[in-house]
Amino acid sequence: MVAQQRSKISVIGTGYLGATHAACMAELGFEVLGLDVDTVKIDSLSSGRVPFYEPGLEEVLSRNLANGRLRFTTDYREVAEFADVHFICVGTPQRADSNAADLTYVNAAIDALAPLLDRPAVVIGKSTVPVGTAAVAAARIADLAPAGAQVELGWSPEFLREGFGVEDTLRPNRIVIGAAPGSQRVEAAMREVSRQQIEQGIPFLVTDLQTAELVKVSANAFLATKISFINAMAEVSEVAGADVIKLAKALSYDDRIGGKFLGPGLGFGGGCLPKDIRAFMARADELGVEPALSFLREVDAINQRRRARTIDIARGLIGGSFAGRTVAVLGAAFKPNSDDIRDSPALDVASTISSLGAAVTVYDPEALENARRAHPDLGYAHSMLEAVRDAEVVLLLTEWAEFRDADPDELAKMVRERKIVDGRNALDPEHWRARGWTYRALGRP
Template sequence: MPYRLTVLGTGYLGATHAACMAALGFEVLGLDVDAAKIARLQAGELPIYEPGLEDLLQQGLASGRLRFTTSYQEAAEFGDVHFVCVGTPQKRGEYAADTSYLDAVIESLAPHLDRECLIVGKSTVPVGTAQRLADKLAELAPARELVELAWNPEFLREGFAVQDTLHPDRIVLGVVSDKAEKVMREVYQPMLAEGVPVVITDYPTAELVKVAANAFLATKISFINAMAEVCETAHADVKDLSLALSFDDRIGGRFLNPGLGFGGGCLPKDIRAFMARAGELGADQALTFLREVDAINMRRRARMVDLARELAGGSFRGCTVGVLGAAFKPNSDDIRDSPALDVAVTIGRQGGQVTVYDPVALDNVRRAHPDLGYAESALDAARGAHVVLLLTEWQEFVDLDPEALGQVVARRRMVDGRNALDAEVWRAAGWHYRALGRP
C-alpha cells in the first residue's frame, strides 16, 4: 500500500511539493496554521505565482488525492511520511536564520505521533538543526523510536519549481537508518526510475548541501558583477568578457550574466545564515569571502541608481522614471529582497516620480509600497518618462519595440539593469542606452 504523505507548511515550497506529489499518485494532506491560506488552496487558488502549479493543484483536488487542513491531529493520523516545508527567514537585525517555525511544527505534530512514521525536513537550515529536531521528536512523540527523521533539502528555482520537483537534478537524503532510506527511495521511485542521482549521507552533510550550493551560485553571480565594476572603470565590455569566459568549460556560462545582482527569499538570507552558523561553529574564517560576495551584490543596486541619476541629468527632482520589473526575477511574483524594487523605492525617496510595471508582481508591490506609481503595461509605465529602467528581465521587456516605446517617453534614455537588450538596436532607434559594466 503506497505511503500517505503530509506537507507541513504550504508556502512556496510546501504548495509545490504537495501538488507535485499528488500528481505522482500519492494521497497528500497539506497543513498550515493560516486558515485563510488553507481555504484558498482548498478552493484551488494559489497564493503565489508559479507557472504550471495552479493546474496541478486543481487536478490534485479534483482527483481527491490532495486536500488541506489546519489540524495537526488530523495530519498525524493521516500521514506515514510528513514533509516539513516551513520557512527559515533571516532574524531581524541579525544574519542568523530563524528556525522557530520549524520548532513550532515539531512541537505541534510530535505529541500526536503514536505510530511508526517518518518526518522529512526540506527546509534550508543551519547545520546541526536536524539532530536537534530528531532529539526533540524522540522526547515528545508517544511512539518514541518508531518516529524517525530524515533530511531532504529542496533545490527549487522559482519559475521552474514544478519541473525541479518532478524531475530534479539530484536527490540528497540525510538518514540515520536503512529503514528511512528505504522509505525515501520508495517515495521518490518515479524520479529514481528516470535515473536521477541520489546521494545518501548524514544529517550535517545534507544540511550543508543547499547552503553550499547557494553560496557557490551567489559567488559566481557576484564575481561577474565585480568584473562589471572593473569594466566600467577600464572602459571594457562585461558582456563580451562574460561570453569569452563562458567558453571555458571549467567556468561555463550559466549564472555568469552581469547585471543588478541576486535577490529573492533564498540566496541573500541563506548566505548570511551560512556565515552566522560558521561563526557559531568556530569556522567563521572559512566564509569571510561571502561578506564581499554580499557587498558586491548590494553595490550593484547603488550603481544602478547612480546610472539612472546620471541619465536624468544629475538629480531625480522633477524627473519621471519608468520602471520595468519589480519581481526579483522573471516568471515570479516574489518581491522579497528584490533588487528591482529596491532601486525603484530608492529613486522615489530621492525625489523621482516613479511608475512601475511588472507582469505578475504588481499586487504584491502595491501592498508593500502604496506610495509608488503603477501602470498596467510597459508603455504606460514609460509614458512621459525622462528615463526608463529595465530591472527584471521579463521576456515581454526584452521583446519591446524601441521605436514604439520611444513614441511615448519624454526622452529616449534607457538604463538596462540586466544587460538583456540589444544595445545596438536601441541606439539605432535614437536611445541613449546605458547598462551595468558596459561602455
C-alpha cells in the first residue's frame, strides 16, 4: 500500500503506553492523533514534553510533531472523524476494593468513541485486561456504533519494558492480534500497521480474542514467578550459608532455564507485574478456576518478603533499632531508566524505615519529584554524595548505573559508618569490603 493510502491512526490514552505508541506509530510513517481527557497531559505532549521519563521518547515525539505526522487532542469527535484505526491504550489499575483490574477507563473510552463511529473502522485494544473483556467490548461497540458491524474490535497486547519502550514498540519481539471469528478488517489493519516489522521477520500471530488477552498476563505471571523463584532460593541460601548469585549463574547455563529475570534481590514492583498477577488471580476466581493460579499468591508473598528482609538486614547492621539513626536510600523508581514509582520496592522500604524512627534521605536520578509528591515525609537529596552524608547505613535499592559504578572511597568520605545493604546485588562485594565497608546483600553470605 502506498504511503498516501495508509490508514490514519488514533491513540486513546496518552500515559506511558499511549504516548509511546502514538509517537512510534508516527515514526513508522503514519498520521497519528493522540487523545486524552487530561488537558495538562495533552498540552505537555503537544509542546514536545514527555510527562514521564523514557529514554529516547522525547526525541521521537518532537521529530514527529515537527514533521506534522503527530498531534494531540481532547476531542473524541475529532478522533472519530480523523482515524481509520483506533488504539485503546488507557490504564487498567488495580481496583481499590479488590485485586481485580479496574476497567473504568477502558469502558469510558469505548462509550465515548463508539457512538461517533459512523463509517467502517477498526478498534484495537492494547490495554492489559482480564480475559473476556474484549468480547464484552465488541458487543458494546456493535450496539453503540452507528456503523454497526462495519466497526470491528481486535486486541493486541503490549509488551513494553519501561526504559526500552521506544525500542520495544518499533522492534517488538512478537506481535499478537486477537480477532473474533469471521473478522475481516482487524487482521488486515494490524498487518498494515505492522508491515515494517513483519518485513523484518518479527513474528506476527493471529489468535482469538481470549488468547490474545491471556498472552500479556500469562507472560507477566511467568516473569513474576521466575523472579520470586530465585528470591525464594535467596531465602534458603541465607539460612544455609550459600551464595544465591553463584546459584543463579549455575542455573542460567541450563538453556531450559536461562539467566534472564533470574536476578535475586529486592523483587519486582511497578505498574504491571504486581497488579497484573493479582488481577489474573481475581479473574481465575471469577471463572471458577482459582486453584490453577493459587501459586501466584506465594509468588506475590515471596516478593513482599524481600522488602521486609532488606529492612531486617539494615536494622541488624545498626544495632537493632532505626530510632534516631540516619539512613541513606539510593533509588526511588521501581527500576532503573524510569521515573515510575508505582509499587516501588525502594520507596516502600524507605517509608517503612522512616516510620520506624530513622531520618531517611533518598536520591534517584529521575524519580525524585514523583517520590516527593507521594512521600513528602521522606528527605531528598539531589546527588548521591549529598544523600549519603552522615549516613549510618546506605541502602542501594534501585540499580541505576550511577549506583553500580559508585566509588566506595568517595562515599566513605561522606558517610558516618561504612555499612551498605545491596538490595539489588549490583555491587562487587569483595571490592567494597576491601575498601573497608561492611557489605550485606540478599541471599549472600
